[in-house]
Amino acid sequence: MFLQWFCHFPLVDCHASNALLQKKIMNLTQIFRRIAPRLFPRQFGLLAGIFCIIGLFSALQLSSSILLGASLKDAQRNERHNQLAYQQQGKLDLARVSLLAASDLLNRSGVYFMQDKETGSEGSWHSLMDEAQKALAVSQQAWQAWLALNPPKDEALVNSYQLFYGAIKEQADGLVDTHSIDAFFAVPAQAFQTDFNDNYARYQQASEKQAMQGRQTLMAQLSGLQTAFLFAPLVLLAIAIAVWFGMAKWVITPLRPVNCAYRSSRGGRFVRYAAGCGAL
DSSP states (O other): OHHHHHHHHHHHHHHHHHHHHHHHHHHHHHHHHHHHHHHSOSOOOHHHHHHHHHHHHHHHHHHHHHHHHHHHHHHHHHHHHHHHHHHHHHHHHHHHHHHHHHHHHHHHHHHHHHHHHHHOOOSTTHHHHHHHHHHHHHHHHHHHHHHHTOOOOOHHHHHHHHHHHHHHHHHHHHHHHHOOSHHHHHSOHHHHHHHHHHHHHHHHHHHHHHHHHHHHHHHHHHHHHHHHHHHHHHHHHHHHHHHHHHIIIIIIHHHHHHHHHHHHHHHHHHHHHHHHHHHO
16 A cells, blocks of 8 residues: 555655646746736837837937948048059059160160260260150159058068169269279169069059959949949838838728717717707
8 A cells, every 4th residue: 555655655746746837837827918018018109109100210310320420431441552652653654664764765875975975066965864864763752652641561572673763873873983984884774674574573463453352243243233223112012011010010000990989979969950850
């Protein structure tokens, strides 16, 4: 008998636990049913419906403004980056062209100097030397302007320009100061020019690649902005549908009892008026 009671005890305890758990669940369900109507009312008032509609359209306007502002900021940033790269390339091109022009003018000035020395004439090379020195000044000014624009670091390009510029400057100063052509043979300007042209070509290819990537990024952002604005009518349609259902549930439905009461009151007055007219 005791053994039967002992074996039956766990089963009784299990049934009691299940009953207690079900009771707790029912209590929680009843509590939720009491709180839910307060948190999620079935009918909103007219004012709440109007505020809901205004909120929907305000949310659309705010999201559109944020999206447009972010897209415009990205586009402006890319455009500024492209403009800066264009300015950098322009200054570098001016520095290179002016330096090559100075080298050519200096070589021609040296040829005229040798001809004057052989013929005994004087001064025919001075004008070419003046133009060469002006071209050197323009090149150096453009080079400093390029450095001021904070271009991508390229030590090889900077060193090759400085060597080439220094060689041309040394040849020009040597011809003017010593009236001798020896400076042309003492400085390997041609080798410096070749090295500078190679570094310039490499830098230009990298700049063009970077500019192409910037343009592609800008076009992708503009395309994304266009897609977003094409998607906006669908959002408007969804909001219009939501507004329709919201009006039907939160505005029209609460007004139906008022409308029915108004019609009933008008009907009652009409019946009383007709009865009075019949009595007369």
